[in-house]
Amino acid sequence: MLGAVQFGLLAACIVLFVPMGMAGWHLSRNKVLFFSGALFITLAVGVHLTPYFPPFSSFISSPSSSTVVVASVNRDSCMSFLHEIEFDRKDSIFNGSYSGKSWKWLDSNKGVVGCDFQKLSRSDASDLLNGSWVVLAGDSQARLVVVSLLELVMGLEEMERVRGDLFKRHSDYHTTVDAIGMKLDFIWAPYVSNLTDLVVEFREKRYFPDVFVMGAGLWDMLHVNNAMEYGVSVRMLKESVMPLLPVTPEFDIKDRPEVVRSPHMFWLGMPMLINLILNTEEKREKMTDAMWYAYDEQIYKSKLVRNFGGPLFLLDIHSLSSRCGRSCTTDGMHYGGVVYEAAMHIMLNALLIESQQRLS
Structure with a gap:
């Protein structure tokens, strides 16, 4: 005008x-x-x-318009660089938390530098998750991600006051961070069938979380130890998840429920297992490298995660735990908090990227 x-x-x-x-x-x-x-x-x-x-x-062509185009391209490609992380190699005694290590995104990777990933501060994370409903469901790996998330948004002192409730064995945990109105639910769901039941429950109630992180496999590997049966369960989970996705050419699902806003969904991968230091004979017998790869192959075949053409973004705990190394674990299965902190920041940066894409 x-x-x-x-x-x-x-x-x-x-x-x-x-x-x-x-x-x-x-x-x-x-x-x-x-x-x-x-x-x-x-x-x-x-x-x-x-x-x-x-x-x-x-x-x-102006510099500003060129910058916008480049930023748009980067948003699409940056998701693939999120796991390009390195841990420092300081010798330290593992204490169940940060094990004296720190982590950062690889400065030598041009893609990482261009994406400008960041460790979010408590204030930034609070702004991002303000008023959100976050659900993490799975086994002890998911519980450890909950710890890292709450430490960030609540602070270490307040987190210590609720740590006992969070670590009650095989139990759910529910809390609300009143300062930012964030509701968080941890659902103990050690088997994939538990996750499928949870998704079906959300669909029946037509009430969906804003952020949904799930993952299961370790318990199945120990107590069932059958990769083919695990694969059947994973495919059933994928079918139950598909109707929650936004309508796109790739995922045009019939009989879709009325989803006002599709949740951001993540799959929490299994960690690297160090068989020699697993803490029971049964674990050392059943949770071998060969069995781990057999279970992981079922995730690939099911096309559950985006890396393999599926809907869920993979939080690759195996990659992160491998990079952190043996000094980050005492039982060959659960790693120091630094690994789950990195996974949590990968999730938050993925949320930032996806939010920008949806708003653009």
Whole structure:
């Protein structure tokens, strides 16, 4: 609108001053009147048509417009760089928490640098999760991610006061972080069938969390130890999850329930298992590298996670625990808090990326 007004003022000046200049060149009165009339009509038509054409600047490449395009491309590709993390190699005594280690995204990876990932502060994480309902369901790995998330949004001192309730064996945990209105539920769901039941329950109630993190496999490996049966359960879970997805060409599901807002969904992968230091003979016998890969292959075949063409973003605990190494675990299965802290920040950065995509 402002551009049309400015153009109109310019046209008026041309209509007024150009004929005066022509008269100064001693042209005849009729020629001046004819030219000024034609000029007036041409400019009047131009002024009225101007709003219906894109601004001229849109045809010119500018630094700002180029930056927007690059940022859009980066958002699509940055998800693949989120696990490019390294842990420091300080020698330290593992204490069940941070084991003296720290982590960062790889500075040497150009993709990582371009994506500008960040460890969110308590304030930033609170802003991101403000008013959200977050559900984490699974086994002890999911519980450890809950610890890292609550330590960030609640602070270490407040977290210590609730740690005992959170670590009651094989139990659910529910809390609300009143300062930001975030509701958090941890659901003890050690088998994939438990996760499927939970998803079905959400669908029946038509009430869905904003963020849904789930993962199971370790208990199945120990107590069932049958990769083929595990694969059947994973495929059933995928079928139950599909109707919750937004309508896209890849995931056009019939009989979809009315989902006002599709949840952000994550799959929590199994950690690297160090067989020699697993703390029982049964675990060392059943939870071998071969069995781990057989179970992981079922995740691939089911196409549950995005890496394999599925709907859930993988929080790759295996990759993170492998990079942290043996010094980050005392039982070959559960790792120091630094691993789950990294996984939690990967999740938060993925939420930032997905939110920007959905808002763009």
